[in-house]
Amino acid sequence: MDANRVKLKVTNLSKRYLEPPVQALKDINFEVSDGDFLCIIGPSGCGKSTTLRLIAGFEEPTEGTVLLDGKRVREPGPDRAMVFQDLNQLFPWKTTLKNVLYPLKVNRLYSNSQNRMEVAKKHLRMVGLDENFDAAFPHQLSGGMKQRVAIARALALDPKVLLMDEPFGSIDAQTRTGLQVELLKIWEETQKTILFVTHNIEEAMLLGTRILVLGTNPGRVLQVFDNPLPQPRVATDPNFGKFWETLYNLLKQ
Amino acid sequence: MSQQEQIIAISQKPESGRLWKWLTGKTATQLGGLLLILIVWEIIFRARIVSELLFPSPLDVLAQFWHSAGDLSMRVGVTLSFIVYAMAIALFLSFLLTFLSMKSQIVASIMEMILAMMHPLPSVALLPLLIIWFGLGPLSLLIVVLNSALWPIFLNAYTGFRTVHQTYIEVGKNIGLKGLKLFWHVILPSTLPYLITGFEIAWARSWRAAIAVELVFGAATTAGGIGWTIYMSYFDMEAPLMVAAIFTIALVGILAEKLGMETLENKTILKWGMIQKTETMGAQ
């Protein structure tokens, strides 16, 4: 696969709300290559979630375009499967397995139901849930497990880009560390292109191959970094503190 | 106590203990309590404090119950058929009105006002008006029952659809659902806790309203439901039949709530964790 092929291209993206009148985003430009893991960080209210929601197609940009594989994004779709922060994003009336299976059925993926079943199960195992959880309903799962299922659901759709909107934001710190490690492993296995929004500097540094920093008022791109830390990235790396400080100072402005 | 004695004591204790436990337990206490009520009832009957015409023996009631089981269930069927029609129409109207109210603020304002007025109104109070307009027939009964069912279902449907958890809708759109599919597979299931509540209240109210209407105008209604049976037995001073009919009504209520509504809840919203397991606060 050509690693430098542009997967997603965001051009002059602006978003203005009328009530109350706010310029949420102004002239956002960036590109994401195939296989990239791009983390978007910024202070609260900088429009990082809005950026992701525009890419997902939940909202219309006031100006500018989002191109996915050269085609303009106009509405939500499974080629940009999304994992939300909300711990209530699994349909409570479906079991764990059916939550993953259902979107495949809707989109008639993988030719027949037997294949779909295999794909769904494969992805649940990939995120670390064994078959004992297949028949469980979402309310019987812990927060971390719910997010794992949501990741499995999104990945099973084989999206062109995987959108993640602070997926670990409502998870306790210890569980979050485990989830981050596993997400990296999954990314390495599947070679997915991932856009990951977070407000946590460490999380962005541990996960992203590239880090895009947004600023507030109006939301705009401050700088894009290539992650200088060598794999596997650890907090004890001598460069960690320096890079952290760079990002921190940028965000503080 | 020697070791052997201890062993005997321990091995014997569960035997008598189990019986004692059962006797003081829940089922026995409840059965005993109900039995006691029946005995007191029979004693009052035997003491002839009240005329036999007004106060039947529980045994008479039981015999009557046995004797008229077929007729009583037929009467219940008549009344229930009105409720089924009314519920179906109420459900359709509620969806239509909810749809219009969500599309237009004018409709929403008007419906909120009508709802505020009609929801607390005892449906049976509409009966005199309906009789003047439509006569004393099944139509008037149906409209009263419909009025009882419509407002609770509409209120809950409207609230439910307005407060659908946004993330579910976004997930639905994200995985490629649109239009009718999004409505059927995402929006409708997420309003289910509200819809079921609406249905429970609608059932409780329309069941009561139907019986009330049949009682008020029992003599003139042609199709005799269970309320009509009570009215007739009262009219003919057939106390055992009257009490048997009242018991039938109680039984239908318990069956509908415990077997119908509770099973529905257990198999859906409770199983899915959309509501917590608490005892219901009671349908209005």
Add this chain to the structure above:
Amino acid sequence: MTRISFLRKSIYQAIFLLLVIGAWAYFVRHQASEMTMPPPWTVGKMFFEFLISGELLYKLYYTVLAILVGLAASLIIAAVMTTAALLFTRAAYIVEVLTSIMHPMPSVAMIPLVIVWIGIGFEGVVALTINSCLWPILLNSYTGFRAVHVTYMEVGRNVGLRKFKLIGSVMIPSALPYLLAGLKVAWARSWRTVVAAEMVFGTTTDSEGIGWFIFEALQYVNFSQILSGVFVIIIFGVVMERGVFETIEKKTVIKWGMSK
């Protein structure tokens, strides 16, 4: 959907009401007979006269008084039974089985029984009210007090509350969402039952109360009187639901974040 201002909403509602009255007047002029549907001004005039003469308010007062007496009696009985059920396991079993039988039972079905046993007067209405109110109140107070959060009780003891103070400042506020729900159901049920009962009583002989007021009017097809009665029932229902219960909830359980 953006929130709509109170003023705009009221204007829509007022226009709608005017249109309804207009349609009514038009319909009367061109279609209906005066007998089955008098024009709005006739009804308005009659309503006003009933109101001025005090007749309407007296009928309402009679009905509401009976409900209040029955409600008070129900509260006392429910308090005793709840206390017994909370103190003694066996009493709890009995309370459970009684409520599960009597709570789904429509009180209106008891009307003939009440007529032959107690009679059709004030006592009859009170007896029916007790049957309508007791079970929802009992069910909810029993459930509510059993569901009192253990931590609140422990905190209460920890800060030195004992007995009545513990009941008054911890248990009752904790159970308040349930107690209010029980009261609301009790009110809704007894209001419906009593209106129906007054109509049934009326089939036997002259009666009292607002239910009888509209039923009596039916006998000689006095449309204005029926409608006046229905208006009063609607207005009173709105006042109770919006005025009384919502205000209490807003000042207590909603303000405290215990229910939405």
